[in-house]
Amino acid sequence: MNQIATAVLTEYTSRFTSKPRLFYSPGRINLIGEHIDYNSGYVMPAAINKGIYYAIAANNTNNINFYSLDFTEAYSTTVNSFEKKEGWKNYLLSVLKEFEMLPKSIGGFDCVFGGDIPVGSGMSSSAAVEGGLAFAVNNIFNLQLNRKELALLCQRAEHNYPNVKCGIMDMYASLNGKQGNVILLDCDKVTHEYFPFDFADYQIVLINSKVQHSLASGEYNIRRNNCETGLAVLKQEPGIFTFRDIKSVEIVDRYKNELSADVYNCCKYVVEEINRTQQAGALLKQQNIEAFGKLMFETHEGLSRLYKVSCAELDFLTAQAKANPNVVGARLMGGGFGGCTINIIHKNFVGDAAASIGKAYQQQFNIAPEVYFVEICDGTNELINTV
Numbered sequence: 001m002n003q004i005a006t007a008v009l010t011e012y013t014s015r016f017t018s019k020p021r022l023f024y025s026p027g028r029i030n031l032i033g034e035h036i037d038y039n040s041g042y043v044m045p046a047a048i049n050k051g052i053y054y055a056i057a058a059n060n061t062n063n064i065n066f067y068s069l070d071f072t073e074a075y076s077t078t079v080n081s082f083e084k085k086e087g088w089k090n091y092l093l094s095v096l097k098e099f100e101m102l103p104k105s106i107g108g109f110d111c112v113f114g115g116d117i118p119v120g121s122g123m124s125s126s127a128a129v130e131g132g133l134a135f136a137v138n139n140i141f142n143l144q145l146n147r148k149e150l151a152l153l154c155q156r157a158e159h160n161y162p163n164v165k166c167g168i169m170d171m172y173a174s175l176n177g178k179q180g181n182v183i184l185l186d187c188d189k190v191t192h193e194y195f196p197f198d199f200a201d202y203q204i205v206l207i208n209s210k211v212q213h214s215l216a217s218g219e220y221n222i223r224r225n226n227c228e229t230g231l232a233v234l235k236q237e238p239g240i241f242t243f244r245d246i247k248s249v250e251i252v253d254r255y256k257n258e259l260s261a262d263v264y265n266c267c268k269y270v271v272e273e274i275n276r277t278q279q280a281g282a283l284l285k286q287q288n289i290e291a292f293g294k295l296m297f298e299t300h301e302g303l304s305r306l307y308k309v310s311c312a313e314l315d316f317l318t319a320q321a322k323a324n325p326n327v328v329g330a331r332l333m334g335g336g337f338g339g340c341t342i343n344i345i346h347k348n349f350v351g352d353a354a355a356s357i358g359k360a361y362q363q364q365f366n367i368a369p370e371v372y373f374v375e376i377c378d379g380t381n382e383l384i385n386t387v
């Protein structure tokens with residue numbers, strides 16, 4: 001068994017007497033389609049081999065006892081007395097609050113959790129934490145919510161106590177991942193199709209700038225507001241109801257005088273990114289990884305210059321990748337302002353390419369980046385049932 005899973009179970013046994021069930025909830029990557037999950041776009045995420053483990057069991061009381069292995073901190077509360085707290089607790093309590101609002105009841109439980117998704121890395125540790133707890137609670141109390149319902153519940157939860165008005169991508173991808181497949185998620189209908197990511201010659205590599213981002217800092221919600229403000233204006237155009245209906249930037253240009261510069265730039269980016277994602281889906285099906293990679297570089301340009309969610313460190317990592325002939329595509333991944341770039345690198349040269357990008361980065365910023373060779377895995381699941 002994986003080291004973290006063993007540590008979580010050992011900690012559980014030292015604190016509680018019941019026999020826990022063990023669940024795994026992965027982080028996610030996103031190949032393309034950034035900041036358009038809350039703008040009626042399509043996105044292309046996948047669950048990965050980094051995640052959060054939950055050891056958990058009902059305790060037949062009204063007490064809920066958490067222990068976070070990563071923060072080495074315990075927290076206890078009681079059923080139906082959830083309120084906003086600080087830090088990691090909010091992600092859990094907000095999920096429980098959502099369960100409380102359903103016509104289904106949960107009881108007390110004991111829970112130890114821990115994982116290996118670096119916080120603020122853009123791999124969505126928050127969605128993995130929320131989705132893992134939601135999935136586990138759904139199982140131990142036999143509440144019968146399906147994965148889509150759980151993803152929507154987690155999205156509402158993240159909007160509430162953590163106050164990040166996120167889209168559906170992260171929790172949906174974490175809950176619905178499938179080994180070897182990317183998820184083409186229609187964020188309007190909240191439906192998906194899988195398609196295989198089987199490029200034997202290429203490796204997905206994440207390079208962590210180690211610059212921390214916090215979506216809770218408010219910049220994320222500002223981008224979302226800009227898009228809503230812009231769409232309200234663009235809806236004057238006949239036949240436009242969502243960003244998906246805007247097929248070309250010319251329509252955004254038509255209303256330029258009615259939009260502030262920030263709002264105009266956000267809208268332009270969103271329209272271009274929705275187009276790119278549609279092209280990207282076709283290219284993946286044709287196995288055209290080179291053309292796909294070019295779109296990733298374009299996405300980065302848009303995120304940096306128009307959407308303005310990049311930073312010097314991510315721009316540098318992407319520029320280094322672009323200059324390397326063995327990297328077919330790279331860009332910042334996730335909310336932005338720090339965290340990882342996602343890179344598609346030829347397998348024969350992957351070690352050298354990642355090392356040379358990392359070395360240049362260290363020289364420039366005096367920060368040693370972390371490099372992760374990512375595998376695409378199944379979504380949230382129960383690993384063992386020790387009951």
Ligand code: GLA
Nearest residue numbers: 034035166167168169334335
């Ligand atoms: C964060 C959010 C997602 C999505 C991405 C950007 O990860 O949680 O909903 O908007 O940023 O694509």
